[in-house]
Amino acid sequence: MSDTPRRALITGITGQDGSYLAELLLSKGYQVHGLIRRSSTFNTGRIDHLYQDPHDPEARLFLHYGDLTDASRLVTLIEKIHPDEVYHLAAQSHVRVSFDEPEFTGNTTGVGTTRLLEAIRMVGVDCRFYQASSSEMFGATPPPQNEDTPFYPRSPYGAAKVYGYWIARNYREGHNLFAVNGILFNHESPRRGETFVTRKIARAAARIARGEEKFVYLGNLDAIRDWGYAPEYVEGMWRMLQADEPTDYVLATGTAYTVRDFVQHCFAHVNLKWEDHVKFDESYLRPTEVDALIGDPAKAHDILGWKAQTMPDQLARIMVDHELGAMT
Incomplete structure (x- = not known):
């Protein structure tokens, strides 16, 4: 049996969910690769405590510059990292801002998912793919909402997430990729952005x-919202990719x-x-x-054994x- 650690790629590693997920995967012995955007200021505050010298032979956390709008860079990174698991969390994720920047939101949150999936298909890497879907996809559909509830997004962000959801399912069904959609309801923490x-x-x-x-x-x-605690939800993400078969799950508190x-x-x-x-x-x-x-969240509880603990x-x-x- 190989002692080589499993490799995970996290897009959006500098965000709330990405930072908690990186902690979780490192605690499980993974080698973690994160995609970060190049900017004039550092935006790694949520993961600075995880820093490891990339030249250290014991290092298991590596950051790579890249962007969801740059398809060729995504292909290069997938080929270089050859991940076992890909957690796609990056997005323009502020619902109110999506009304002001609808085209940018669609290009990153929606089409960016296609670029990443296509990079995986083109390289031919055998990996499992997690798509960060959102309760905003349900929008105006009355609650309670589960995996079979029709979508009715009420924002450019919600519409872009619906596109990402269906393109992930298309790659699952059309290209036999182990792709799952985690339809996460609002989940918060002290690492949430100050504008949320x-x-x-x-x-x-x-x-x-x-x-x-x-x-x-x-x-x-x-x-009315269903608010949970982000560290518990990233555990659910990981469990989805450990399941025997790929399918889609709602994570929520039910409150x-x-x-x-x-x-x-x-x-x-x-x-x-x-x-x-x-x-x-x-x-x-x-x-x-x-x-x-x-x-x-009944399906996640029944199949994954996942249940929100923090109300x-x-x-x-x-x-x-x-x-x-x-x-x-």
Whole structure:
């Protein structure tokens, strides 16, 4: 039996999910390769604690410059790395921003998936492929939503993710690639980007509690979401690629909380009355709103043995506590 570690390629390794997934795979003995975009400033803050000297013979984490819009570079990297598993997490992933940049969102989040799948097909590497699908694909379809629920995206981001979902299935069915779609409902953590609503709320609660701010400006407080804890969800991603057969899975908590509920939990944790500090700003509203996303994760539980452990009220406390600690 070979002692050679399994090789995984993670696109979007510098993001929330990518950083937690890299930690998980390294803990399991993988050699991890990450795709990062070249920019004028470093954007590796979430994975700096994982840094390993690439010249060290014991190193198992390697970063490669590349972009989902550069097909030839993707072919070169797939050929060089020859991964056993590919986790495709990279995307323009901000739903509100996708309305301002619909073409860019489609080119990266949608067509970028095709470029990566085609690179795998062209090189002929025998690997397993994970596509990061999203609950935003369901959009206006009433909850609860599962693997058989029709898609009705309500944003350029959601539409691009539907394209990515179906192209992954096409490569599974047409090219016999072990490709799975992980349809993940909202999953958050202290590593969430500061412009995403949960991180924005948790950060504001901590800063207001410390007297550094007075107000936070938010949009639709009535939107219902199914919020889970990101480290648990990347475990689900890994389990999908260890299954005997490729198929698609919903990962969710199965709970329904409004944005207002999340605000209340965050502010209550620092003994503040949220109504005194939250103001409405219509600029944060989407042109088309998604009223309710509530996932049914029964299939993932039955086949993968996966179940969310952290509920949204606990998640709110975790995120606020991190913000309080980060400021001391």
